Amino acid sequence: MESTKVLRTFGDFFTERGHHQITGSTLRPEPGDPVLFTTSGMHPLTPYLDGRRRHPQRRLTNRQRCLRTTDLEEVGDRTHLTVFEMLGSWSLGDYSHEQSLRWGFELLTEGFGLDRLYVTVFGGNDELGPDLDSERVWHELGLSVERLVDDNWWSNGPTGPCGPDSEIFVWTGDTEPEGTPSTDSRWVEVWNHVHMRFHRYDDGLLRPVTPPNVDTGMGFERLLMLLQGVNSVYETDLFEPWTEHVNRLWHPDERSFRLLTDHLRSSIVVIGDGVRPSNTGQGYVLRRLIRRCLTTLYRLDPSYGLEELPVEVIEHTTGHFGQPDDPGSIRELLLDEERRFRRLIDRGRDRVLRLHQRGPLTETDFTFLHETHGLPREVVESVLPV
The missing domain is CATH 3.30.930.10 (Bira Bifunctional Protein; Domain 2)
Known part of the structure; x- marks a missing residue:
């Protein structure tokens, strides 16, 4: 059915x-x-x-x-x-x-x-x-x-x-x-x-x-x-376009496929309902979803990015949920958030290396990186060298 x-x-x-x-x-x-x-x-x-x-x-x-x-x-x-x-x-x-x-x-x-x-x-x-x-x-x-x-x-x-x-x-x-x-x-x-x-x-x-x-x-x-x-x-028909494109583009393992699909799809729906990335409230939830997705993507291969994501999956998602947003503008917003994230990683890499020279990162270090430089622990552990 x-x-x-x-x-x-x-x-x-x-x-x-x-x-x-x-x-x-x-x-x-x-x-x-x-x-x-x-x-x-x-x-x-x-x-x-x-x-x-x-x-x-x-x-x-x-x-x-x-x-x-x-x-x-x-x-x-x-x-x-x-x-x-x-x-x-x-x-x-x-x-x-x-x-x-x-x-x-x-x-x-x-x-x-x-x-x-x-x-x-x-x-x-x-x-x-x-x-x-x-x-x-x-x-x-x-x-x-x-x-x-x-x-x-x-x-x-x-x-x-x-x-x-x-x-x-x-x-x-x-x-x-x-x-x-x-x-x-x-x-x-x-x-x-x-x-x-x-x-x-x-x-x-x-x-x-x-x-x-x-x-x-x-x-x-x-x-x-x-x-x-x-x-x-x-595996339902609801996710057919995602199955085709995510697996072809990034060749993830099963759990990574599910997280990428869920977080990208969820981000599209949240954006379609008028939320924009920010550091507080609804916008922070959206930013966290996008960055968890990007962290998973970069862990698979640092060369992977959302530039490859076709408009087709965005159209499929907004169409299913009856949202009026232009798929092209949603895609551009995702790409802009990715560019912000890449700059954050570039800035954070040197800070993490300096801290790591003293030994393994402590809980205090993780707190400092998050509160001062906006680097969540999962990003530091998954993307940056520790």
């Missing part, structure tokens, strides 16, 4: 069940929002989920691009991306959590043809008992259930909306399913259904919300990986 058909199948399923399709927002939150970037599909809907605003529709669905810097160190495995998309559905005080679970099962099995599913539910703690209602629904649908605690309690922070959730996993192993989601990593999470039926207040107490909301989020790229029967998100 190609990516365009997956998006259409998801959207049609919920539209047919009375959900209003809303347009996913950019990666940049509204002014005044304390987070740098949109980190989840539900983030733009937070004012409606916590009761600050009232939405004219009670059933919603969308496709939202997100960015998480917390996953940067995990990029390079088969499922994590810096910029990714979430497919979401919401009930704002309308239908029940149990109905959401049944629809989720129907779409995954009948709409997408997935099988070998396993689910986890909230197993209870000192405040609340186990989520027996969700467990009952899953058993009625014929699925195995694992009870967990922290992994199946959703919250958006120390206070605010919260509640138990059900996570749906798909078996990706070559053998018959083994173990459970918490004991075997071949169970890959694809969809989370949150029952937002509580609010935690400043005094730490939980109080029920009436009526409760339902929030679901499904990783689009992971879903594609499962539907297309490939080993990683990078």
Whole structure:
């Protein structure tokens, strides 16, 4: 099932069940929002989920691009991306959590043809008992259930909306399913259904919300990986132009290919949403993504550079995300940032050599190079002689 058909199948399923399709927002939150970037599909809907605003529709669905810097160190495995998309559905005080679970099962099995599913539910703690209602629904649908605690309690922070959730996993192993989601990593999470039926207040107490909301989020790229029967998100049709050009241009090993592809693609999306490189805030995240990419590229071969990157992959990326930016201007911005980085390395090489003459670099040296000369540790260790 190609990516365009997956998006259409998801959207049609919920539209047919009375959900209003809303347009996913950019990666940049509204002014005044304390987070740098949109980190989840539900983030733009937070004012409606916590009761600050009232939405004219009670059933919603969308496709939202997100960015998480917390996953940067995990990029390079088969499922994590810096910029990714979430497919979401919401009930704002309308239908029940149990109905959401049944629809989720129907779409995954009948709409997408997935099988070998396993689910986890909230197993209870000192405040609340186990989520027996969700467990009952899953058993009625014929699925195995694992009870967990922290992994199946959703919250958006120390206070605010919260509640138990059900996570749906798909078996990706070559053998018959083994173990459970918490004991075997071949169970890959694809969809989370949150029952937002509580609010935690400043005094730490939980109080029920009436009526409760339902929030679901499904990783689009992971879903594609499962539907297309490939080993990683990078092998789906969504990444075909990147696979062709990155491998042909720079001949990276698998992990380097994934990091180069992820960071370049993410940088293009961030630029397309209006962010420009800087030393603070959103611009610093963009600069860090570009420089992590360049560090990987130079480690492969110091002669490699972004000059070889064709406009085609930029056009493919901005087209998929529906961004209006001119691909040529995005490419020029990337090249300008590379030129800045090369000058930084040229200036830093002599400073690093002088420090290294005294012996191996210390933590104090790394801190000095970063704070005084803008040379992150990963750059010093990977690109400059130490």
